[in-house]
Amino acid sequence: MKYLQILAIVILCASCASTSTDQTIDLQGKWLEKHGADVKNVNTRQDNSEMIPQMPQAFRYNGFQIINDRYDNYTGFQEVVSDSSGGRSLKYYGHLTDYRLSGDSLEIYNPITKKYYLKGVLDVQNDDSVILVKRGDSTRYERQIIENYENFDRIELDASRCFGTCPNFSISISQKGDINFEGKAYTPLKGKYVSQASFPLVDYVFSKFEQQPILKYQDRYEDGGTDQQTITLRFYQAGKLVKTIEDYGTASPQELLWAIQPLKNLYLRDELNWERIQKENN
Numbered sequence: 095m096k097y098l099q100i101l102a103i104v105i106l107c108a109s110c111a112s113t114s115t116d117q118t119i120d121l122q123g124k125w126l127e128k129h130g131a132d133v134k135n136v137n138t139r140q141d142n143s144e145m146i147p148q149m150p151q152a153f154r155y156n157g158f159q160i161i162n163d164r165y166d167n168y169t170g171f172q173e174v175v176s177d178s179s180g181g182r183s184l185k186y187y188g189h190l191t192d193y194r195l196s197g198d199s200l201e202i203y204n205p206i207t208k209k210y211y212l213k214g215v216l217d218v219q220n221d222d223s224v225i226l227v228k229r230g231d232s233t234r235y236e237r238q239i240i241e242n243y244e245n246f247d248r249i250e251l252d253a254s255r256c257f258g259t260c261p262n263f264s265i266s267i268s269q270k271g272d273i274n275f276e277g278k279a280y281t282p283l284k285g286k287y288v289s290q291a292s293f294p295l296v297d298y299v300f301s302k303f304e305q306q307p308i309l310k311y312q313d314r315y316e317d318g319g320t321d322q323q324t325i326t327l328r329f330y331q332a333g334k335l336v337k338t339i340e341d342y343g344t345a346s347p348q349e350l351l352w353a354i355q356p357l358k359n360l361y362l363r364d365e366l367n368w369e370r371i372q373k374e375n376n
Contacts, residue, residue, distance in 0.1 A: 123237050125159065127157060127233055128223075156233065165190070165202055167191060170355050171206055186362035200215075200216055243307050243308065244309060246330060246336075251265050252326040254324040255278075261277075263278055270296075271290050273289040274286070275287045275368070290367075298356060299360065306350060308329055324342045
């Protein structure tokens, strides 16, 4: 009888070890939410972590990327802060942050709260498919093939005014890291400025666009509403303008909206040193 009890324990431990091995997966790469996936009958776990801000309405499905052991939050980290005089401004923390695997849980470091939050409990389907479970909600993510379509040497972005306080500005970045910015309204910087970006930052901003079929996108996307902001993108190759895309009311394809975010928020990055361009005397 004692022998049978020991054998049962050994078999149970072996089964547990097998389950743990099945959950092992390399998360490096690009992951997009799969719509309409059947994610029933998976284990759920409640957590006591802080609630994080909801995803903006414009972002119609979720996704993330893990690059060189860094978690890329496509929507970025930002918050509205108030100063002593009652003024409000946008604080931008970028898109890349730390992550960790705690058992079968994927946890993301939030630079705003300076704490890790639960992205979800991992239920590994296979090497290219995982389910993340959080507070009873289950979302399936599938690994995507990363392709490079076009190389650009310069990208420009214009953000128009809207019926409200949309930042009105123009910004451009080159492969050499040259940044030009002109703040017109509702921006912390007013007037024309220049700055220099580091190579990793340049590579990050450009890669977001170069991993998409930019030249096959429509010239204009719009949602049919009124009084919304228009984002205009211009792409250059060998010094020549090769593509212009206008987005009215965040109506562009999902991944283009994600790519716009790092460039659109570039002027808010703390590590950039801005030099004002002196106005010419008339």
